Amino acid sequence: MNTPNNKRRQDSRRRIETALVRLLQGKELAQVSVKEICTAAEVNRTTFYANYLDIYDLAEAVQKSMEETVLGLYHEEQGQAVRTHDFTKLVYHIKENPVFYKTYFKLNVGDKLRFGAYDIKDAAAYYDRHIDYHIEFFRHGFNAVIKMWLSRDCAESPEEILEILRSEYGAKITAARIVSSAPAQN
Incomplete structure (x- = not known):
């Protein structure tokens, strides 16, 4: 059996x-x-x-497994009072595994990384109104940068990509973090 x-x-x-x-x-x-x-x-x-059930069920299983892999990069920080709030691990992981992330974007119906989000408490230090708009702006911008980098076969170094993110989002990038695999808001 x-x-x-x-x-x-x-x-x-x-x-x-x-x-x-x-x-x-x-x-x-x-x-x-x-x-x-x-x-x-x-x-x-x-x-x-x-x-x-079908190809889409398979795609969802592969996508979920990929998200768990990425979340594992930040496993030691989950539940801690102090987190790095940093995309350094993720950007280096993308550079080392471009096929993984290109595949992820092909599988992702929403065409964006689900694990890019804000820590609402930390974001409140920068925004007290319209937080949902800022979250959406950040998530889409972050995904656009990563997709462009992947389309160029990660020609730039991880440090250059991190600098692009910092220059676009400034100190606000510290409010961003990796979150659980709960579905992102569209």
Whole structure:
């Protein structure tokens, strides 16, 4: 019997997810078929459908796994009174793993990093009104910078990208932080 956590099922899921990531390097999600995934993963369609409802269910699983990986960069800071409020770890991780982030943007229906948000308490030091507008502005600007950097194959150094962010957002960037994988507001 193929129980949810047995080794064979875990291996099948890993191969299917890896196949999707490989296929996304040359195509958009809407262009990928279950047949292509199964061929690349060396599994049959029955195995695919035993693990996922459809390609979009698979994409969501891969995206969630990717978000957990990124949140893990800041794991030691979660729950602490003092946090770095810094994107340095993230920017270096992007530089070291550009395929990971290019894939993430292809999977993300909202076309933006979900983990870019504000610490409302810290942001209140800069804004007392219209905080939602400032959050949205920051999130979209941050994502635009990262997407452009990725489109240029991360030609600039992480330090240059951090300086761009600091120059655009000034001291306000300290109010930004990595948050849980709760869905972002659109």
